[in-house]
Amino acid sequence: MELQTLKNFIVIAESGNITKAAQVLHISQPALSRQLSALEAELGVTLAQRGSRHISLTAHGTYLLQRAQEIVTMADKTKSDLTNQQVISGDLYIGCGETQALKPVAQALKVMTVQYPQVHIHLFSGSGDELRYKMKSGFLDFALLLDPTNMQEYNFIVLPYVDTWGILMHPTNQLATQQVITPKDVDGIPAIFPRQPYTFGQLENWFGHDIASQNIIGTYNLLFNAAMLVQADVGIVYCLDHLINAIDIPNLVFRPLAPQLTTKINFVWRKNRPLSSAAEVFLKVLQKIISA
Numbered sequence: 001m002e003l004q005t006l007k008n009f010i011v012i013a014e015s016g017n018i019t020k021a022a023q024v025l026h027i028s029q030p031a032l033s034r035q036l037s038a039l040e041a042e043l044g045v046t047l048a049q050r051g052s053r054h055i056s057l058t059a060h061g062t063y064l065l066q067r068a069q070e071i072v073t074m075a076d077k078t079k080s081d082l083t084n085q086q087v088i089s090g091d092l093y094i095g096c097g098e099t100q101a102l103k104p105v106a107q108a109l110k111v112m113t114v115q116y117p118q119v120h121i122h123l124f125s126g127s128g129d130e131l132r133y134k135m136k137s138g139f140l141d142f143a144l145l146l147d148p149t150n151m152q153e154y155n156f157i158v159l160p161y162v163d164t165w166g167i168l169m170h171p172t173n174q175l176a177t178q179q180v181i182t183p184k185d186v187d188g189i190p191a192i193f194p195r196q197p198y199t200f201g202q203l204e205n206w207f208g209h210d211i212a213s214q215n216i217i218g219t220y221n222l223l224f225n226a227a228m229l230v231q232a233d234v235g236i237v238y239c240l241d242h243l244i245n246a247i248d249i250p251n252l253v254f255r256p257l258a259p260q261l262t263t264k265i266n267f268v269w270r271k272n273r274p275l276s277s278a279a280e281v282f283l284k285v286l287q288k289i290i291s292a
Helices: 003-015 018-025 029-043 059-083 102-115 128-136 197-207 223-231 277-291
Strands: 048-050 055-057 090-096 119-125 142-146 154-169 191-194 216-220 236-240 253-256 262-270
Touching: 003 018, 003 029, 003 059, 018 029, 055 059, 059 090, 090 102, 090 128, 090 277, 102 119, 102 154, 102 277, 128 142, 128 262, 142 154, 142 277, 154 197, 154 223, 154 277, 191 197, 191 223, 216 223, 223 236, 262 277
Parallel strands: 090 119, 090 142, 191 216, 191 236
Antiparallel strands: 048 055, 142 262, 154 236, 154 253, 154 262
């Protein structure tokens, strides 16, 4: 597979129409159709179902689209890093979950945008597992990972924030009148948990038993969406504090767990992998902000 072929496939998938894609790419429609057919022949799978006016991706096509986007992004990032060593420019890719620890990172990014306007910032939000995968594949320069994390693969900075675990609930919930929530309080209550194995381990330590014994009715990876379920009184949500303003948003109440359960946040980058000039400068700016 050639890189330009993957770029063309992305345009086809996003256009949903080979004729429109050919116009965007400034090549003939028959030539683009032959290129798509040749790609399918090379891979031995059908990538798209052709209609009279529209094409739709198959499962194989959807998978290739995701990987093609990653490959093209990595290729563009690599070219940018290699061709922009004389000046501080290029792209920064940072992965993060939902945490208030992003604040010093945001401050450092503000400095970068002012002092080095040729640096472009790309944030990727995802779960810990997604961030670790993208760090390993080289898609991300840095990531914010919650403890516990196996740090053998990373260089890291412990960010000066500690996130506190609690539950988000509807104000009519019987637990809303309490100031803290104990493991005994939540027995049998329908609950929605974050979709991260590392988090499950932390919460199991707090419960003192296997988390599977809880009344788990669902999981989430973005708290804002889970908060919508709380507003509808679907169940309680286990989450970190300061991510949803339960005071300003109606039908939401947050209560911390007791005994207190906290987690540290690490700012990580891969060991034995050189950083771009922009990433090196950003790291120095962040370290200066944290030490101030």
